[in-house]
Amino acid sequence: MSxxxxxxxxxxGGVATVTMNLPPLNVMDNPMMAEFNTLLDGLVADDNLSAIVIAAEGKAFSAGVDVSDHTEDKVGDMIERFHGIFRRxxxxxAITIAAVQGAALGGGCELACFCDVVLASDRAKFGQPEVHVGVFPPVAAAILPWRVGLGKAIELVSLGGTISATEAHxxxxxNQLFPADEFNDKVAAYIDSIRGLSRPVVRMAKQATMVGMRAETLKRLEEAEKIYLDELMQLHxxxxxxxxxxxxRSPEWSHA
Incomplete structure (x- = not known):
């Protein structure tokens, strides 16, 4: 442990399990994200890992990034730290795996859907509600079109939708949907199956599968990030x- x-x-056995431990909702603030980046630096540098599992304590996987870190004086640092997680x-x-036992909302949904594999409890839910507070999720905008198709991505990102784990599956x-009362055992079995494989072969297989996609993902993220900081943050x-x-209170939109 750590x-x-x-x-x-x-x-x-070549699998790193990173468990967010700020229950009940695992809301990410700047100090937590800074620590996440430091932790990931060590894991990314470890060529002996077959997989990195991201899990959570509490009733939610993560309810996202602390809204107070979206204010004008903090948003630049927040984006740098939060998006640093995804760049790492x-x-x-190593195969990145999200083990989603509960709600994954906002930045929590982005964290889950950015992973290569998503394992979910049938009690989990996924959503990008950011538009309801006047912003949008840049990471989801960059990655969801590849994962779920353009139409569903636009619906989730632009309309602030939330879906059940069954619909997400x-x-x-x-990728895999498990009954809530069997979730931990099923995730453990899935991880054990990875431990039975050759680590370098697993890593090379992912590397080959991702040819060209890493650079494109980071380019898409950079462009979405630019819209967020340079255009969205200029809006009342x-x-x-x-x-x-x-x-x-209810927002009073200038452009409703």
């Missing part, structure tokens, strides 16, 4: 949506 403040880390995940040849966002509605959420 001495991280926000995470538990276990490395056994994109750099590893149907559209290809979830973006700041109004965040302020309204924090003040627990």
């Amino acid at each position: 001495d991280y403040q926000y995470f538990n880390l276990d490395i056994t 995940l994109a750099a590893t040849d 149907r559209i290809g966002l979830v 509605d973006a700041h109004e949506g965040i302020a309204a959420f924090m003040e627990k």
